[in-house]
Amino acid sequence: MPDEALTAVIDLDLPGPTISRHIYGHFAEHLGRCIYGGFWVGEDSSVPNVRGIRTDVVEALRALRIPNLRWPGGCFADDYHWKDGIGPRDERPRMVNSHWGDVVEDNAFGTHEFMDLCELLGAEAYVNGNVGSGTVREMSEWVEYLTRGDDSPMAALRRANGRDEPWKVPFFGIGNEPWGCGGNMAAEHYAHLARQYGTYVRNHGGNEVTRIAAGANSDDYGWTEALMKAVSWLGCARDPRGFFQAISLHYYTINGSWDDKGDATRFDTDDWYVTMLRARRMEEIVRGHAAVMDAYDAEKRIGLVVDEWGTWWNVEEGTNPGFLYQQNTLRDALVASVHLDTFHRFADRVVMANIAQTVNVLQAMILTDPDTGALVLTPSYHVFEMNTAHHDASALTVNLRGDVPTREVEGTALPLLSASASTTGDTALVSLSNLDTDEPLTLVLDLRGRDVAGTSARLLTASTLQTHNTPEQPEAVAPVKFEGVRPHARGLEVELPPHSYVTVSLTLG
Template identity: 35%
Template structure:
């Protein structure tokens, strides 16, 4: 039996006919990709390339925040190496302070003089992973050293928009209104504006994006969908604007829970008192590629996760399969939302995504939920970004969980040590998509076959996305096949190609990852691209790789 067979993997039907009509295709090509540069889907919102920073483990303390008096190079107490690297990838938006932490957080604890701020018990004190810290440290007892002002400074240094998650579970609606007032009221206008000025920020922050609760089906209140809808109405009925175009984001389902979405939207948009608020523009969706047990572990969330560094070939493809589920989840959610919001005022906000593994590979014991990031995770992350690009008409914001020292991080650090993970290079390669026009693309590529618990299984081998800015088309590709390279031929339908450049992220070992001792084990490199007859691109795509092509049209 052949290891791979030839079939279509495409966002649109009819690809085979499109390919058969192009006389330039080479018979020797393993994969064919046709990009329709005149057929735009929608603008790719830069905010799709956002990141998530929660008060959990080593994300803030030992990650973002080192303190102004630290020997570690910093800007206003924020790790300088992190700021510098983030500016390389043009981070558009940062979500904070949670996550589950947000629904136990009072923003007022994190303003004013740092030495006077209260110390509170962190939400994560009750988590089983926290037991190893023996009730000690900032991970258990939140010092509030890093609060709203410090986060806003972080956003300013990295040129990112702030996205704040408000506490709906344990604080009243008035507290939310006052946080908006603190952030956005004009200089000298209110007592909270004066408090902000005393902290060194007389000008308003102009925060546009606000999450109204987080995972309200679980850690954010354990609500029923209609209960949460009622709370959402109450919290958003009146919010001061100060001329800011507020974007309110509701807490959506756990992965693909259709009953949550159906119940919430019915309560919001139907009945005698339908909700009419043009500021409600986002529906939060969370999907972690976490259930890697293939059904062998029941009713044990943590045991089903799999391991970051100890995995086999089947585990490789199962992670890809679990990651790719986000596309079906998005389509299912969109279909339900369309019933109640046919004009699509509300878009998808995928503000937590990525692989999630067992504890054990964190770079320091204080980094709760910390994990190493391998080339496998880089492919999973790139695959997710391609899905967002292909659905640019549906997704307005996305934030990878999380930025540093946690799940699927771009950066790992401890004390003076700092490094980038393979995910950093993915975001660096994909940054060119931000603000581009997502293009329809047809993929015809070999499918990968593997053995799954003694039975044959398969997964797509090559897929990706394309976007256009003026006369430049950016193409990104993920080859999930661990063993075989793919000789790909690419056509920009109806247009001539003047030149092309390429980059690739790959490694010979599927477990490859960067460490403090070896920081260049996985990184992006230049890739040769052949342009034939001004129409076709020919490129050899390595196994288990992420590829970026920059194509200049003639």
């Protein structure tokens, strides 16, 4: 009897949990050229801008339907005192950005500039407060300044600085990485602080805040348990106490060690597979934290927010090592697709994620050339753009039958196929990644429960694994129409090229 063809069974009529659009969130820290030279060029710049905010960056991110933006950090958040970033720019005090390059920050980009940016982007604000070096009062007053509409002291201060109406701030972070740069705290100590600070992050007027406690580094499940104990009861169905409504998680994909993370563009096939193995570890980590949270919160009232994720390579030669500038190849794009598939599968628990970072830092969506001003869309940007139909769609389970090809990497079998799917109304989107560097992969999509009236597909790949976009070759890695989808007795047959990402759009009857 011949081997069964590799098949993905998808019941189109059995929608699951909603894939929050906020899974496609972004992160902008005062780090390197993310803010200054990325988003912010100043009103006097020759680069086209709106009130100092770079126009082409805004337009590119609006095309992604960017749902939220996290700011001001990161490690910078726990050194940032928000009152230094309001009022006339020429009167704002300076500070030292000790974490990232030991440069002097002039606070030209502050609260008003960030909220203006969010309005231009059509994105919701995720503001990260200062627990490490700040105070409860400072954080409480920032929320009041941002969101209160009457004549309170902070609302009056906001009006004096030129903004009459309050903003909506739906997400507020209670510190960042308190286990490290945010204070080197023990889990139980931070859990008490999260309760205290969260109490004073108040809902003003009609603004409802999701308070996000600073969660674990990678697989530190004990940290998550300490936070869950602070708001919930083991095995009990009672409502969690409302000190915070979500817990964050940070995990980065590197190829080597933290001292030598690997090069962004100079890597071989073995490096590719090690990277993919470590990217796929996100599934194990999310599952572990979800299991801890389920024990205390079976009804999933507390969300998991993966607000820092992505690749982290050695910086590009000739750049400031504290600026974390790296190139972005096809490999980064496939790392992104693997992560997003994981977040789709855990849509019942993962309510937000923020790739690090948006412009010019780590696994950026956009690179801007400091000399020419040219803007480059990275391969990772294109994965986000190809996936916009997953925003707020209902997840569909993808059941794989047959033998998924694997490769042994560091003593572990690495699956070479990653897949996820979702549906909205009379449409569906199937996302497929072939992680094999050399071999194509044939997959049958066994589509059940609804008729398929039409299909289209797009492909993201390149001639080499190391291919990346530059000002001279801005579309070396860019999506194209894909012709490798054919009718099959059970639905469709897809021929995935080596090292490729494919999205198949379905029109349903």
